[in-house]
Amino acid sequence: MSSVHAVVFMYPLQGHIIPTYNLAKKLASKGILVTVVCTHGCYARIIKAYKGRDPFAHNVYSMRSALVSDGLPQDFDRSLNHLEFDNALLNKMEFHVEELMEDLQRKGPPISCIITDTFYVWPDRIAKKFGVPHVSFWTESVMVFSIYYHWDLLIKNGHYPFTADENELINYIPGAPALKLTDLPSYLQERDVSTLVHKIIYQAFRSARAADWILSNTIEDLENQTIEELQVQSGIPFCSVGPLLQPKGEVGTSMWAESDCRSWLDNKPKNSVLYISFGSYAHVSKPQIHEMAMGLLHSKRPFIWVLRPDVVASDVQDLLPDGFVEKSKDQGLVVEWVSQVDVLSHSSVGGFLTHCGWNSILESLWLGVPMLAFPLLTDQYTNCRLIVQQWGVAMSLGHISRSSNNLRSTLVLRQEIALTIKEFMNMDGQEGKRLRCNIGSVRDVMKKAVMNGGSSQNNLEGFIEFLKGRELSRFALESEFHTE
Known part of the structure; x- marks a missing residue:
């Protein structure tokens, strides 16, 4: 011993x-x-x-x-x-x-x-x-x-x-x-x-x-x-x-039961799916959840959305707009929790709409997935500054406003969400190419550090x-x- x-x-x-x-x-x-x-x-x-x-x-x-x-x-x-x-x-x-x-x-x-x-x-x-x-x-x-x-x-x-x-x-x-x-x-x-x-x-x-x-x-x-x-x-x-980072496939320490999305992802084209998660702690207002849902629908891009039950508050039910699940059933998948490393490492995932938690950022960088930054509270605002302005591996979603009581004080509307997602997920566009080039360089630095x-x-x-x-x-x- x-x-x-x-x-x-x-x-x-x-x-x-x-x-x-x-x-x-x-x-x-x-x-x-x-x-x-x-x-x-x-x-x-x-x-x-x-x-x-x-x-x-x-x-x-x-x-x-x-x-x-x-x-x-x-x-x-x-x-x-x-x-x-x-x-x-x-x-x-x-x-x-x-x-x-x-x-x-x-x-x-x-x-x-x-x-x-x-x-x-x-x-x-x-x-x-x-x-x-x-x-x-x-x-x-x-x-x-x-x-x-x-x-x-x-x-x-x-x-x-x-x-x-x-x-x-x-x-x-x-x-x-x-x-x-x-x-x-x-x-x-x-x-x-x-x-x-x-x-x-x-x-x-x-x-x-x-x-x-x-x-x-x-x-x-x-x-x-x-x-x-x-x-x-x-x-x-x-x-x-x-x-x-938690190695792919290894037993983790999640506080939520994880859904297995592999079969759903297997049927999607390479780099086509937008993965969305607001992390394990941050809260989002119910009106913003509704705007996000409708923005996703209007974007017409495939998505997996991790929506934990207490994302608004643990006593708030019916988070999504009426009819959203039915309308989006051929486009997206809503789950309470997943193994994020497993999802981000899947070849069909081409982008990550993230709250900018540090674990999420490191996992996304390590797996070469560009980010759409939507900070909500605590360190996420500073992390957003790093990944958008300094490292150039992310785009911002909406104007970043002053935090108020741990909630974004300005609502990002569905039209802006849909347009930004379309631009972000365009692999052949100028912005998409720039993000993927930059993330490749950062990923190389990370890989070298642990060798x-x-x-x-x-x-x-x-x-x-x-x-x-x-x-x-x-x-x-x-x-x-x-x-x-």
């Missing part, structure tokens, strides 16, 4: 679970003993989605799992009750984490480090109490991390809360280009900055400043300047180890050497103590 024991805490949201679990598997494949920790609420949903199968029990590496309470009952509806969920993460979960750490220490082997999602507020205190290194794992783009990390500069320059002209440029974030308000994460666009979410973000980044290492699910060659500036500003080793000698591979091995070296030093000190 490995002498290095890493305890990896997954944040209880789907978009965070996927890269964290894949990081845990990578570490375990390198001979590290990993205890991966999931909350009871998330675990129950994953088990239900997989009809009783435990994905954490199907791993050939040196991994084991543990459960921890987030401070709420297991069957509590976290999607419908955001305030109670946020309050539990901020004020209740730490007590249960401490209990789990004590239990793991008693059972052994000794804990070498904790690896925690950056959005947890307690890692620095837990690490100090148990005398172990704290590794902060950032699941989003480094540009977003830098913006949050330099929150103080937004305050100093009068841009938080933002009361000036919304077109005024923010040109002082180290390593970032000049940004508009609508390029910032949505929580930094809001006028009310006293919410529980804002408190969580503030306290989480205060904790991250005390980390011993920061690992990031990005690619150094794509965000090199931002990473270099953060290294200088923070003095903390900041290592990109991405993309951390032997690539930046992500080297960074991961450097981190593992740090853990092994620290463990050897600790063992030597203990041996010296016992000899005396």
Whole structure:
């Protein structure tokens, strides 16, 4: 058994679970003993989605799992009750984490480090109490991390809360280009900055400043300047180890039951299908869902639309316009959830209308599928800036307006949706050719990063050497103590 024991805490949201679990598997494949920790609420949903199968029990590496309470009952509806969920993460979960750490220490082997999602507020205190290194794992783009990390500069320059002209440029974030308000994460666009979410973000980044290492699910060659500036500003080793993607066909950690769309896709021409998904967390207004549905119909392009049941709210039913399913039955397919990697890797899929979640972006880039950007909240606005303006691998759908209460404040109408989809899905058009050329270049960079000698591979091995070296030093000190 490995002498290095890493305890990896997954944040209880789907978009965070996927890269964290894949990081845990990578570490375990390198001979590290990993205890991966999931909350009871998330675990129950994953088990239900997989009809009783435990994905954490199907791993050939040196991994084991543990459960921890987030401070709420297991069957509590976290999607419908955001305030109670946020309050539990901020004020209740730490007590249960401490209990789990004590239990793991008693059972052994000794804990070498904790690896925690950056959005947890307690890692620095837990690490100090148990005398172990704290590794902060950032699941989003480094540009977003830098913006949050330099929150103080937004305050100093009068841009938080933002009361000036919304077109005024923010040109002082180290390593970032000049940004508009609508390029910032949505929580930094809001006028009310006293919410529980804002408190969580503030306290989480205060904790991250005390980390011993920061690992990031990005690619150094794509965000090199931002990473270099953060290294200088923070003095903390900041290592990109991405993309951390679920391999096609491998058992995943989805909180929704997945539909199998392969037979439907098999009957469609190459690059003809538009795949649409708003991710696992973002909410969309019911009027926007209706406009999107009618825009898809008018576009006359084949589509697969992932429409999870709580995309408006978990207590809202009848999401689609009357008659939509019947009218679109020969054109498209509406499902609650899919294996996104499996769909994007199918040859009939030619484009991805995405909310610009970071996992979705990395998967789309890795599989060479251009994107139609429709950001909804949090980091997605900044991610949209990256993929549309900097990397040129996506088109924007509609004018990007200021976020309001985690919803786009401007409705994108069906006519614009239909026209944009037609242009985007035209493989022979000038825009289509440009996007596919650019995405090929970015994909090559990503592939190179994870090969032997690539930046992500080297960074991961450097981190593992740090853990092994620290463990050897600790063992030597203990041996010296016992000899005396």
